[in-house]
Amino acid sequence: MVSHSENSRYPSYLALEKAEFSRRIEQLRSMLENCHLCPRDCGVNRRGGERGYCRAGDKLEISSYGAHFGEEDVLVGQGGSGTIFLTWCNLRCCFCQNWEISLLGQGQVVSPEEAAGIMLNLQQRGCHNINLVTPTHFTPQLIEAIYLAAEEGLSLPVVWNCGGYESVPVLKLLKGIVDIYMPDMKYSRGETARLLSSAEDYVERCKESLREMHRQVGDLLVVNGLARRGLLIRHLVLPGHVEESLEILEFIAQEISPHSYVNVMAQYRPCGRVPASLSRPVSLSEYEQVISRAASLGLVRGLR
Ligand code: SF4
Numbered sequence: 132m133v134s135h136s137e138n139s140r141y142p143s144y145l146a147l148e149k150a151e152f153s154r155r156i157e158q159l160r161s162m163l164e165n166c167h168l169c170p171r172d173c174g175v176n177r178r179g180g181e182r183g184y185c186r187a188g189d190k191l192e193i194s195s196y197g198a199h200f201g202e203e204d205v206l207v208g209q210g211g212s213g214t215i216f217l218t219w220c221n222l223r224c225c226f227c228q229n230w231e232i233s234l235l236g237q238g239q240v241v242s243p244e245e246a247a248g249i250m251l252n253l254q255q256r257g258c259h260n261i262n263l264v265t266p267t268h269f270t271p272q273l274i275e276a277i278y279l280a281a282e283e284g285l286s287l288p289v290v291w292n293c294g295g296y297e298s299v300p301v302l303k304l305l306k307g308i309v310d311i312y313m314p315d316m317k318y319s320r321g322e323t324a325r326l327l328s329s330a331e332d333y334v335e336r337c338k339e340s341l342r343e344m345h346r347q348v349g350d351l352l353v354v355n356g357l358a359r360r361g362l363l364i365r366h367l368v369l370p371g372h373v374e375e376s377l378e379i380l381e382f383i384a385q386e387i388s389p390h391s392y393v394n395v396m397a398q399y400r401p402c403g404r405v406p407a408s409l410s411r412p413v414s415l416s417e418y419e420q421v422i423s424r425a426a427s428l429g430l431v432r433g434l435r
């Protein structure tokens with residue numbers, strides 16, 4: 132059943148006035164001149180050729196795109212999730228599996244028009260959504276691409292597949308454009324966030340971002356097996372950090388919603404420059420402790 136609170140036009144961006152859409156694009160683009168698109172607040176002029184912590188420039192860069200069948204079932208359906216991997220990242224997680232893309236910048240520059248063409252291509256192939264992976268640092272360019280694609284007939288919901296280190300004022304500009312937010316919640320303690328992702332304020336920023344996302348789109352609504360609108364939270368269990376996982380689940384159940392869709396992931400593998408404490412996979416017993424707490428808190432929607 133479709134929630135009565137949904138827009139009558141779907142996806143939501145089809146209901147957004149063109150003038151308002153354009154105003155948001157301009158506002159987001161102006162942020163590039165003194166970049167504060169994410170909590171790093173680098174203040175660099177990306178339009179003038181400077182680069183900040185994420186290393187992203189003025190132009191959109193994409194590493195790959197395609198129909199992806201490895202995402203959550205509610206995103207994949209029969210046709211796959213139309214995934215677009217963005218180059219660079221505003222976090223530097225020492226265990227990142229995609230470091231060639233996030234740290235070395237493997238990818239190529241595309242114009243908003245070309246990005247819009249990619250979105251339309253994914254729609255033509257039968258994908259169920261446009262899944263933007265690590266989009267935060269390219270928010271203005273991506274929103275412009277969505278606008279252009281919508282003009283040409285895009286009608287798939289947008290999935291904002293981010294690391295959870297977001298700026299609330301920027302998220303407010305995505306209201307009515309993004310239908311599905313899919314943030315990570317990686318840590319519950321600032322010291323861990325500082326050590327593993329060089330982002331000491333990650334926990335506060337992530338919590339306020341999740342609150343804003345949930346305010347905008349609510350709990351995940353699934354219709355005929357496919358995510359239609361709402362919040363889907365991912366959490367990767369780290370070896371030796373079970374207590375943090377439990378704290379994260381408690382936060383979600385108590386302060387976001389006990390009906391949240393949470394995907395608790397066990398696929399951590401050591402790679403890159405991880406500290407000794409992270410040089411092993413998560414044990415079955417660690418993972419089971421986390422899953423068991425999720426179940427006892429009622430967070431069962433994302434459990435397989
Ligand atoms: S998006 Fe990049 S340049 Fe802008 S504030 Fe974040 S890390 Fe800095």
